[in-house]
Amino acid sequence: MPGAEKRPLRLAAALVFLLLASQAASGLDGGEPFSERPVRLVADDWCPQHCESGTPHKGYIVDIVERALRLEKVPYVIEYRPWGRALAETQQGSFDGLLTPTVAEYPQFLFPREAVGYQEYCLYVRKDDPWKYARPEDLLGRRVAFLKDSGLGELEAFFERNARRTPTQQFSDGKGYTSRIFTFLARKRTDVVIITSDVYHFNLKSGIIANNFRQAGCLGAERLAVGLSQANPERSKRLAVILDQGIRQLRQSGELKKITDNYGIADW
Template identity: 25%
Template sequence: MRKQRLPIILLLAYSLMAVGGVADEVTIVSDRWYPFNGIPNAPDPGYMIEMARYGLEQGGHSLNYQIMSWQHSIDLVRQGKKNCIVGAYKSDAPDFIFSDQHHAVDQMAFYTRINEPWRYQHVDSLAQQRLGVINGYAYKNDIDAYIKANRTSDRVIAAKGKYALENNLLALMQGKLDVVLGSRTVITQVLAKQQWQDKLQIAGYANTMSKIYIACSPNNPKSIQYITLINAGIEQLRKTGQLQALLDKYQVADWQHIEAVDN
């Protein structure tokens, strides 16, 4: 039923835009998380950015995509100083405005150096490992609790900045970390780009396949409108075949029929 209603919702949104004559510059922020979102103004800024831009522009808005740390992104969107974040689990910011349609799927994986015997079994198996994570990320309740409890020790290193993930992976290869936790989709592409595939391996998963969203500020009355436009734009792209072409460009699969849960 939702697929049948989306074009009506989209036409209504466009009509309201035309009557009001209001065109917004919608600012979406995040840390770099390619292929979901990459470098602003690059030819390949990330497929979630391209999807968001399409929907917003169809509604008469423009997109201003900015890169900053993940924690800073959440803080500014929560305050209403920026409009939306991209690449969010619901657990990242449960007070944000999420749609009932997710915009990607992913799974968090543990990485070790190649041929290391350690495997993730449960949170207790991390006890003797130096774990690399990214500041401000939400992973899974028990792992988040472990990270919080060990932040002041050398068992958890929380990287910050634009190259937090790459720095974690380098530290892992150099023996400064024992395990790195991160997005399987993102790390797969980083390893391929840097030709590190033969240096690191997956050593278990933190969660099942999880839903990822573009989420907007709880302090902006237009947040629902922005998400409605983005969702309607994605539906149009899917129906015309343009979405599949976009996903092929980024070497990812359509998430529509992949079983996933909210994390």
């Protein structure tokens, strides 16, 4: 049968991966066992990805990461900080990992192979505003509001080059951030709000923001993964193996799809 000779190699590779995951969790590879120093993760309040209140939802990414670590019997804690502070403290090594940066825009982190979701930044305007977005130059002459340290890629460089013609207002995150920034837009203190589509729709469905806005364009989907600190690279590499193994088990069992379905999020 064609390809039959490859099966032993594939089986051997799978067994090696399982062994590495087991060793990483137990510390048999020479690293400190996670049982002695539990994994510390940090997130910002960014529902439906991670929800600080935890009521009635923890967030689909939190659900995925927690269940992946439990499958691998790795103890953990998740704490919440504003986004900018969470970024800095993870880079410094105060936390093992950050929930959840985009892989392309945050090269300062080590990432597992497995994604925990995708997000897309979109641009929102008042419903009576006919403006549409197709390229950065469309923003010339518009006032723009967004979360500080969002990781907007080429747009950030565009804003720096065109600061006079495209003034920006960068918000700090925290509880009530989405309500605050859309109130800012409703009161005509800005012309455009940039925020991820999942956050917008979650807050719209929850009644946190009014149905007075519309989507004027998007920047493209980006892969999300747990950003692991480079301050302790060996520990982060072991944690990446564990997360990959746990997430793959969730996908194979159908549990990952149940989580995403619960939040109305499309699987990737």
